[in-house]
Amino acid sequence: MMQSKVMILGIPFDNMTRKEFLKNLNERLNTHQKTFLVTANPEIVMYAKNNKDYYDLLMQADYIAPDGIGIVKASHKLGTPIQERVPGFELMLGLLEIADLEKKNVYFIGAKEETLELTIEKVKNKWPHINIVGYHHGYFDHDDPEMIDRVKNTHPDIVFVAFGFPRQEKWISRYLSQVSHGIAVGVGGSFDVLSGKTKRAPKFVQSFHIEWLYRLIKQPSRYKRMAVLPKFLQEVYKQNKKEKSL
Numbered sequence: 001m002m003q004s005k006v007m008i009l010g011i012p013f014d015n016m017t018r019k020e021f022l023k024n025l026n027e028r029l030n031t032h033q034k035t036f037l038v039t040a041n042p043e044i045v046m047y048a049k050n051n052k053d054y055y056d057l058l059m060q061a062d063y064i065a066p067d068g069i070g071i072v073k074a075s076h077k078l079g080t081p082i083q084e085r086v087p088g089f090e091l092m093l094g095l096l097e098i099a100d101l102e103k104k105n106v107y108f109i110g111a112k113e114e115t116l117e118l119t120i121e122k123v124k125n126k127w128p129h130i131n132i133v134g135y136h137h138g139y140f141d142h143d144d145p146e147m148i149d150r151v152k153n154t155h156p157d158i159v160f161v162a163f164g165f166p167r168q169e170k171w172i173s174r175y176l177s178q179v180s181h182g183i184a185v186g187v188g189g190s191f192d193v194l195s196g197k198t199k200r201a202p203k204f205v206q207s208f209h210i211e212w213l214y215r216l217i218k219q220p221s222r223y224k225r226m227a228v229l230p231k232f233l234q235e236v237y238k239q240n241k242k243e244k245s246l
């Protein structure tokens with residue numbers, strides 16, 4: 001039987017396709033339900049495993065999307081397969097599409113000033129019916145409540161927050177506790193990609209599921225962050241063994 005939630009090292013992932021995620025999100029937009037969307041990759045799962053506060057934040061999410069092939073592989077290993085990977089970047093594109101069709105209010109917050117400007121240009125060109133209610137770069141004191149007020153006052157239907165984890169989820173949790181409607185989602189480095197500052201891997205690399213390798217070669221500084229992957233797989237093997245011996 002297909003599970004609607006799949007537990008991976010304590011994180012309950014929603015086992016939906018990209019299309020299903022977007023259908024649900026669209027419905028919640030139209031019914032003005034407040035929504036905390038998280039897209040979690042192995043790094044995030046491992047971070048949550050070692051940080052209770054961050055784990056508790058993730059538990060507040062309405063949806064957790066399986067971001068990356070590592071999560072999908074783990075789900076297979078655990079005998080509860082997830083249907084497909086749902087990259088955060090693609091969810092963002094889908095939401096922009098919906099926002100364009102339905103002329104929604106969108107706020108963009110995060111990334112470097114220049115990157116953000118380029119992102120906004122791109123959005124204006126590609127999705128001209130989106131009502132961009134505001135934008136702000138991501139280099140300010142994230143504990144400053146003023147920024148929450150600023151965003152809140154523009155009444156966005158969707159807020160894209162690109163600070164990288166765990167910063168973005170912390171900010172979103174505080175923001176959502178003060179508003180009554182809207183989707184908020186942490187999109188990590190997605191503005192860097194959308195703006196063209198960082199290139200996405202070529203299609204063939206994507207289809208072989210070796211984007212991680214491509215990124216590592218392009219940006220060797222990511223090595224330290226990626227070192228978490230083997231550890232993640234090791235933990236998944238351990239969880240698998242434990243479950244089998246019960």
Ligand code: UDP
Nearest residue numbers: 110111112138139162163164165188189192
């Ligand atoms: N970023 C930001 N404010 C910060 C730190 C990072 O807006 O205080 C942005 C950064 O410019 C980039 C995105 O967050 O666009 C993701 O950054 P990074 O790749 O360092 O974070 P990760 O995704 O690795 O957590």
